[in-house]
Amino acid sequence: MATASSDLSSSPAGCDLLDRDLEMIPIPTVQVVREGTGFGFLAVNRAYRLAGLGVIADRSPMLxxxxxxxxxxxxxxDLRTDFDWSIGQVIDSRYYRVTIARPSPGLRDRCQIAFIDLTAQVHTERSLRREMTTDSLTGLPNREGFGDMIEAAQADGGDHAVLVIDLDRFGRLNACLGGLAGDELLITVARRIKGALRARDAIARIGGDEFGILMAVDDDANEATRLAERIQRTLSAPFRLSDYEIGIECSIGIAFGGGGEGDDGVEDVEELIRNAQFAAKRAKSGRQVERYQTHAFTIAREQFAMETALxxxxxxxxxRLAFQPIxxxxxxxxxSFEALARWRDPHGVEQEPSVFIPVAEESGLIVPLGRWAMEEAARTLRWWDEECGGTCGMRMGVNLSAxxxxxxxxxxxxxAALIRHELKGDRFTIELTESAIVSDPDRIAGIMHALKGLGCTLAMDDFGTGYSNLAYLQKLPIDILKIDRSFVSGMLGDRDKIAIVRAVLSLAEALGMKTTxxxxxxxxxxxxLAALGCTYGQGYLYARPLEAPDALAMIGSARAAATTWSAS
Known part of the structure; x- marks a missing residue:
């Protein structure tokens, strides 16, 4: 084919094509002349006759x-033009590369047409494309094939929605029951989802345990939400795998393309899929169907930017650390003083710990941040001791996240921090949240006993706001319960809050713990609170979080006052 194509184009601008012996050209070639309002044949070669394109002008499908x-x-x-052309039905279509050439600029009523048969090449390419865009396990389109489907929908116009279905617990199930059971589950899930779709909806497997749905949206965008809820109901029935009946839940995110939902409709295929995946990830926390919202994605991007800066x-x-007295x-x-992390970002904005600490936890930066805080707290306590001429008499509280x-x-x-700054363990109070304890009770118990072995005091922070288990309080070496500000603030005018604080104080007394x-x-x-039996207090009554020198000045004032009182 390549030789023939080169041969046809070898003459200057194709001008002498009509002078060639057509039978010497191995590809279908025909000479055409204008006849009134139609066209007729001047000559055809043998390859053209065998191609079945018709040698009688008024019966030729080609003409x-x-x-x-x-x-x-x-x-x-023009002296020459080239284009692709196909003939026949979908099943028996034939594909050609067509070249129309003019014999010479002076001949305006005739031309020579050559047909390079690309049918085998097109079929091969389509077969390879099908393999590339098809998931081998389920037979559904894969991520690339799903993108092709969306592009086709966009070309047709109209609004459409993309749903991403993320199976929960699939990784654990696959690890426990084996790959074959996991494959069986995926195939069954695909069948169930397909059964919940409308005839014109399309399904694809776009990841290990992710499925994508493409649906046309008519007048009601809530159609997508109703479909998602229908899929959730379909998958709620247990799956029979080996000797087990396994329940599978899923998280579903929705993103709109075309006109979409207001300003959220997008045209870029990958962006549309990513938006639906982002919504599915957000849906995991609430177990509800989640629609992609631009502001949520903006917040996520801001958090990534904050992570980089942090x-x-x-x-x-x-x-830096700030220190609030207890x-x-x-x-x-x-x-004592509680050490609190503070951060002024590159733009000079003071970021709240409630904003950057969750970013640090999600990104894993909480580990180096926590190590820095521990080291800085120990360094500051040692500096206070030196400034006070021996010991400042204070303990230092440091928070540890789950x-x-x-x-x-x-x-x-x-x-290591204690040794480096020549401090005894009883100078440190380690504050843990309830969530840290319940995340892995056995491991956390080992850590707490190791800290007690160093002489540290252990406090449970924000007591009553999490998942308190009285068995933990009894078994773990906790010294102090910190009563959350949500119970303390406004307590005097709220009998329920007073009752809760009384209960916590009674519990702590029964277990031999102190309270803050x-x-x-x-x-x-x-x-x-003192009358009710609370041991320690912390809050703006005493001081807001202070810079290290200001906290040292407060310590000095307290020591001076105590000395004066003793002398009197």
Missing amino acids: ALLASRIDAFLRST RRAIEERQL CDLASGSIV IQMQRDDIAPVVE AEGIESNELAQT
Whole structure:
């Protein structure tokens, strides 16, 4: 074929094609002349006759189908044109590369047409394309094939929605029951989903445990939500795998293309799929169908930007600690300070810990952040001791997150900081949240006992806001319960809050623990808590979080006042 094509184009601009012996050309070739309002044949070669394209002008499908092309060429000044052409039905279609050439610029009523048969090549390419765009396990289109389907829908116009279905627990099931059981589940899931679709909806497997749905949206965008809920109901029935009946839940995200939902409709195929995947990820937390919202994606992008800036801040030690005093409610004296991370971003904006700490936990940056905080707290406490001429008499509270407890070797980190700054373990209070304890009770218990072995005091932070288990309180070496500010703030005017605080205080007393009430902002509240038996207090009544030098000045003032009182 390539030789023939080269031969046809070898003469200058194809001008002497009509002078050639057509029988010497191995590809179907025909000479055509204009006859009145139609066209006729001057000559055809043997390859053309065998091609079955018709050698009688008024019966030739070629002349009937290409008449407009031939007419446009002869009316133009072009010497040659090439284009792709097919003939026949879908099943028995034949594909050609067609070349129309003019014998010479002076001959305006005739041309020579050559047909290079590309049928085998097209079929091969389509077969390879099908293999490339088809999932071998389920026989459904894969991610690439799904993209082709969306492109075709966009070419047809109209609004459409993409649903991404993410199976929950599939990885665990695959690991426990084996790959064959996992494959069987995927095939069955695909069948069930397909049964829930409308006739014009399309399904694809776009990832290991992800399926994609493409659906046309008519007048009601809620059609997509109804379809998603129908799929969830379909998959809620248990699956029979080997000797087990397995329940599978799924998270479904929806994104709109074309006009879509307001400003959220997009045209880029990959962006549309990513949007649906993003919505599916958000759906995991609430187990509800989630529609993609631009503002949610914007927030996620802002969090990634914050992660980048926070990583640099940790590496370059741009964070700092602030210190809030904790006072003995009976005497009013300061007994310790809680170290709190503070960060001013590159734009000079002071970021709230409630904003950047969750980003640090999700990204894993909480481990280096926590190590830095531990080291900085120990360094500051040692500096206070030196400034006070021996010891400042304060303990230092440092928070540990659940993620840090799971991923870091906490006890050696604390021990190294104590040794490096020549501090005893009883100078440190390690504050843990309830979520850290319930995440892995056995492992956390081991860590807590190791910290107790160093002499550290252990406090449970934000008690009552999580998943408290009284068995944990009884078995774990917890010294202090910190009562969350949500129970303390407004307590004097709320009988229910008073009842809760009383219960916590009674529980702590029964277990031999001390208590710290957070969020104290008035003397009346402090006096009430002291009367109820609370040990320590923390809040704006005593001080807001202070910079290290200001905290040292507060320690000095307290020591001076105590000395004056003793002398009197």
